[in-house]
Amino acid sequence: MRVFLAGGSGVIGSRLIPALAKAGHDIVATTRRAENLDHLRERGARGVVVDVYDAPRLAAVVKEARPALVLHELTDLSDFDTEANARLRRAGTANLVAAAEAAGVDRMMVQSIAWAYDAGDTPATEDEPIAPDSAVEAMEGSVRRMPHATVLRYGMLYGPDTWYAPGARMANAVAAGLMTATPAITSFVHIDDVVAATVEAIDWPDGAYNIVDDEPAPATEWLPVYASGLGAPAPGVAELPEGAPRGRGASNAKARAVGWVPQYKSWREGFPRRS
Numbered sequence: 001m002r003v004f005l006a007g008g009s010g011v012i013g014s015r016l017i018p019a020l021a022k023a024g025h026d027i028v029a030t031t032r033r034a035e036n037l038d039h040l041r042e043r044g045a046r047g048v049v050v051d052v053y054d055a056p057r058l059a060a061v062v063k064e065a066r067p068a069l070v071l072h073e074l075t076d077l078s079d080f081d082t083e084a085n086a087r088l089r090r091a092g093t094a095n096l097v098a099a100a101e102a103a104g105v106d107r108m109m110v111q112s113i114a115w116a117y118d119a120g121d122t123p124a125t126e127d128e129p130i131a132p133d134s135a136v137e138a139m140e141g142s143v144r145r146m147p148h149a150t151v152l153r154y155g156m157l158y159g160p161d162t163w164y165a166p167g168a169r170m171a172n173a174v175a176a177g178l179m180t181a182t183p184a185i186t187s188f189v190h191i192d193d194v195v196a197a198t199v200e201a202i203d204w205p206d207g208a209y210n211i212v213d214d215e216p217a218p219a220t221e222w223l224p225v226y227a228s229g230l231g232a233p234a235p236g237v238a239e240l241p242e243g244a245p246r247g248r249g250a251s252n253a254k255a256r257a258v259g260w261v262p263q264y265k266s267w268r269e270g271f272p273r274r275s
Contacts, residue, residue: 001026003071004067004069005017005030006052007030007111008040008045009029012195012198028047030049033049037049052088052095052096062102062105063099069107070108070109071108071109086135089138097145106147107147108150109150110143111154112139114154114189115155117129120248123187123248123249124249124250140208152197152198152201153208155212155250156186158191165272166272174235179235181218181224181237183218183219186222187250189213190213192263197209197255204258210252213265216250229274
């Protein structure tokens with residue numbers, strides 16, 4: 001299958017290219033920077049330079065690629081700018097969907113998040129609502145305009161090259177004692193499991209899927225384990241401030257029902273460990 005991978009040089013995209021190629025797919029992958037083209041080619045894709053906000057250029061390259069599937073793995077978090085990422089989810093996704101429609105593509109898959117659900121006391125399932133009037137809702141709504149749409153709601157990413165890798169943003173914050181263990185709940189997923197699930201999802205029925213591990217957990221449980229694996233001081237413990245989000249885990253039962261089995265069934269297996 002010809003796959004148009006929007007976001008080929010990102011943390012997920014760069015790992016997806018060889019996995020997609022191994023599965024027999026032909027990949028055209030985007031980057032905003034010409035210096036990344038060699039990297040994309042070495043990974044197994046034909047690279048194309050395009051900015052998702054340049055709608056005419058985007059429409060032209062999608063039409064030229066003639067894909068059967070547009071795979072949306074674009075984010076804008078390199079500077080930890082949540083407003084930039086929200087703009088990409090709204091305006092960038094709208095441009096990508098419009099380009100796919102103009103090119104006659106009828107299928108899209110999109111990277112979403114598993115922590116956008118409304119509050120609840122049990123792990124969220126895919127048929128529950130996500131935060132209304134949010135950039136995530138707008139992004140998913142745009143993609144669902146396609147005749148065939150798959151929404152992959154990834155949990156909090158960890159593993160190599162993520163914010164949770166040793167020496168990266170979260171690891172440095174923990175080492176500096178800047179993070180406190182609270183009862184807020186998180187569902188994690190290892191980057192390797194995200195890649196495997198995304199490739200497998202090409203053969204799944206349309207719809208939304210939570211791509212998370214088996215063990216949603218409060219920070220009072222996972223943060224001390226993470227800190228210990230980094231060789232960092234044990235974090236302090238605190239209650240959440242009044243009105244602060246309490247977090248919510250997500251259920252992976254639907255993805256498991258179509259055959260996905262995470263290699264790292266719990267963050268306990270995948271977090272860094274002291275040598």
